[in-house]
Amino acid sequence: MTYRAQKGTKDILPYESHIWQYIEQVSKKILEDANYKEIRTPIFEATELFARGVGDSTDIVAKEMYTFEQKGRSLALRPENTAGVVRAFIEHGMHRLPSPLKLWYKGPMFRYERPQAGRQRQFHQLGVELFGVSGPSADAEVIQLAMQVLSEFGLDNLMLELNNIGCPGCRNEYKNRLKQAIAPKLSEFCVDCRLRYERNPLRILDCKNEKCIGLLASPGIEQVICGDLICEPCKEHFRELREYLEVLNITSYKINKRLVRGLDYYNRTVFEITCNELGSQNAVCGGGRYDPLVSMLGGPDTPAVGWAIGMERIISLIAPPEGKPLDIFIVSDSLKEALKNAFEVRKLGFSADLDFSGRKFSKQLEKASKSGAKYALILGEEELRTNTFTVKNLVSGEQQRVAGLAGFFKLLGHN
């Protein structure tokens, strides 16, 4: 019997872990420089939290969640992390912490979908959430951070798309106007759109079906989409956001009136960053403002904005730096001495490994060479007898005899 990783899950193997460490380290630096603090929440929560928080009519909740029963409670693996962070925010009374509260997270998310390029069932997101600022300066900071993180990885061909989907009040109005406009032609739309018409009409704007796209471009409907039907405060929020973005030197974005995010909690600002080198699943970052969510989940009315980056998707695009080479490889006739000296050398802050097989010198040295180590520390019979080491520079091939570890470090000190 052999076992394989489950469909849509992947092992992160030893020779790729440094890519992850690199991404984590670089993004952590950027986010913490902007005073965001890390939060780690559980990977499962009450199913109810996601049903309410993400929205039970969304695909994510309706058909992509891993749920299970435990003593009569329905639990779910998190499909995204905003709901969990908001739950923690409320549970720990974080609204009493100095405002704004800026959090970041990274970790695995789970969605039961058919895997394909850029889409797994267990995948990783890096995200930020900013609580307590209702003005668009917060939207701007958060968007700028996303751009900074992505550009730090040398990602080109990025496209920032931006939209304002209004607040609960004006969005309803907008929805109704859209439905009115679509109604006469509803029968020509695809099956999915006809369902969306009832459940969540704004999602029709997001349909990729060519026919639907054509219909949306027809005069009566397009006017509604481009007609800025959102309320004056929402429009003002958007105008100001654009001013802030300009201050931050973010000017090459596209306003996409048809950008509607798939999660129910967003209001006003929504955005997406896509990369045209990615193929079909081309979103690397998605986010927006979600002012109603905290109170919806039972907390005090608190405005918030955030985003999430798909880590696997950026990994497929970046060329990571080389991993750090090993400092020292110990070659010895005595396994005991090799082990002991590896330990001594590590205590002093060097990385060190040894050959555990007790093979002959040529093989041990071959292993040392292939390990990529900078130095071989040779401890043969003769060295052991005279209490010395032979240090070989594996790059230049030079070697010399030194007296004890102290002599070795003295030698390293000169390099």
Place this chain on the structure above:
RNA sequence: GCGGGCGUCGCCAAGCGGUUAAGGCCUCGGAUUGUGGUUCCGAUAUUCGGGGGUUCGAAUCCCCUCGCUCGCCCCA
């Protein structure tokens, strides 16, 4: 949930009905009983994802199944 492509050693692969399933990389051993990264030699798949069938004979043909992969949908 619906479509397309693919499954031969840890990895990359040749083979496309005829007795022992190329080759390369990696790994291991030897040349080299204390000196590597070069070179040379040698070892490693009773078996071709799995199960049936056709045939004197199958990795090669047929059926089923499993897995991977790409796209739709959805999203990070």
